[in-house]
Amino acid sequence: MMDVLLADSEILAFARTLHPGDELADCVARVAWSVIAEPGDAVAGSLIESLGAADALSLAVGDSSPLLPPGGASATATRALVDGRARWRPRADPRAVMAALRGAVAVRAQLVIPGDAAWPRGLTDLGPHAPSVLWVRGRVELLVREPRVSIVGARACSGYGEHVATELAGDLAAAGAVIVSGGAYGIDGAAHRAALGVQGATIAILAGGVDRAYPAGHQSLLRQIAERGALVSEPPCGTAPTKWRFLARNRLIAALGHATVVVEAGWRSGSLNTAGHAASLGRPLGAVPGAVTSASSAGCHRLLREYDAHCVTSAQEVRELYGAIHESVEEDGSGRDSSHSRVLDALGTRTRLSLDEVARRSGLSPDRVRAVLGLLHLEGDVARDDGGWHRQRPARASVSRAR
């Protein structure tokens, strides 16, 4: 199949348009993989990883290729490869590759592949489940801008959830974070809109092709994201979203964010799937609490109870989640820089914290925290005993008050 693809001048021309550069064969092979394999196909991912996309393609769907990879394979691997060929071959049509490329060019999408400057390093955490390509409409550079926060939640959210998503995403985006979400109704939409509303950056990762506005009611929102943010998908243009692709898409939302926050989710919400991916990828996971009487918060409470998610109630607490990826020293009204407030916010009067823990909570580097604690200590705002650092009682209202 590689021969056919590389002999087609139109395919090559499209590929050059979508991905200028030297890696033409790799690029075309990856596009072919994007067409023939479903998102998250670990057999495809392993093959590409071990042989390179082009050789993997020849092995997988080449007419004359041997059944086994060079060097042999275990019975399990052989079986997986046989199964893989059975599902890839029916799709191994150069015309489908052509259609994907043509569709992408038509909507001015760009192709991002591993090795590109715009390829997010975090995707490698997905191992063999990493995508072979990303199709992007809009600002590809946002894929690697830091920090990125994934904010997700129920489609059928409450007014409360929508309000909180708007507040969090607006605050974080205004401070420079890229808001990643899934373009869905409800929490996702509120997060994207809030980011756009403060002239911030946002990425919508879709389950279908980037040429498909799904859900239909978000046509205008998705167009705005394509213009001012980035629309991203793993399957090629022309692909419809399916249940499986929503699930597979969720892993990309989790992998792309430096932290994932679930704002509102029912007990069985798909957002818990995204949260599960974030947790298994080692990404910090936050959940916004809500009334225990609200079914829309049941999933968030479940995350707090069963997934050890962090309880987040403010944008500052989300920043603590992803830590000191981007530290800035901003002056606040008092003449102190914002690090002082962040360190004070991280401390309590009762709890004793190590310097590292203060760094984690405040989202500042340990060096910066050491310097700030030194100043605050001089000013009598904080103290240290055997247990660690804590606030002095007068600085913050004591928790030890009579009821």
Next chain:
Amino acid sequence: MMDVLLADSEILAFARTLHPGDELADCVARVAWSVIAEPGDAVAGSLIESLGAADALSLAVGDSSPLLPPGGASATATRALVDGRARWRPRADPRAVMAALRGAVAVRAQLVIPGDAAWPRGLTDLGPHAPSVLWVRGRVELLVREPRVSIVGARACSGYGEHVATELAGDLAAAGAVIVSGGAYGIDGAAHRAALGVQGATIAILAGGVDRAYPAGHQSLLRQIAERGALVSEPPCGTAPTKWRFLARNRLIAALGHATVVVEAGWRSGSLNTAGHAASLGRPLGAVPGAVTSASSAGCHRLLREYDAHCVTSAQEVRELYGAIHESVEEDGSGRDSSHSRVLDALGTRTRLSLDEVARRSGLSPDRVRAVLGLLHLEGDVARDDGGWHRQRPARASVSRAR
């Protein structure tokens, strides 16, 4: 002073009425300590612990007693004793002891001292801060009935908080738990009322004497608790509640409960003080989440974030907190006993749990959990892999659904 007290036939008669039994000298000495020392006085507690209440009293306020305890003491201990004598002596008046006894008899209070069957063992966890006596109006046996759950929260609670406190306390009390709280307006009052409303048991621990209805607006509620539950206080009758006594009282609420749950609390709520005591006593601590937009829930979210409190959203989750103190095997409609539901509720499809963890979450004993898991495994509802036990996907709605 002991000589004077034990020579007073009226004092002895009152003491015998309040605490029938052999330990008359110890009993009278403890009453005297209750009069002369403020709640939680650790110097008094240490003296009583090492010398016994009577000898400690002689040493502390006896006219002819030596300055130092027998065997000598460190400079710090000597200093503490000198300071203690300075604050105890002005109160060392036999008439005050008489007044405390007379006041208790007048309201038909009972005196409970260490060694009594009704003395809650958990109070020993307070070490030298343990009370010397407890004054009780009502059913003293409730002090040692199990399980006991402390439910506390803000006085200025919201309708949401009041609703949740009522639901939790009513459910738990109906199932046999003793609801412990502080008799205050707001969450405390809702918890007591809910327990009484289901003919359940409740204990109000007051900051002043048990003859004082405080707050005044709870006069009728406190009277009901004295009749059908138990009113408890550490300071003697006639004592007014003070800020210090509220704080000291909070440690008793925490120590008496097998778990403490904060339903609603502002950022600086005194309930956080109770929660802090519970945490430092090693008692399981739960916090009920609420809307992040509600100031009345800010303290609860703080507990979730800073104190590692457990997020609790239902009575069942409170039961998981204090575990298998009272297990009962009740049939539910399906013919399975309730242990099956409790084990299933404890499991998730993604999370893997050890048997001990399932026991902790379900509030059942490990042996019972082992038996139930075996049955559920046979029925295909649960499975185990290297990571531990989990639900089979079909049994509970999967979390891996498309959004």
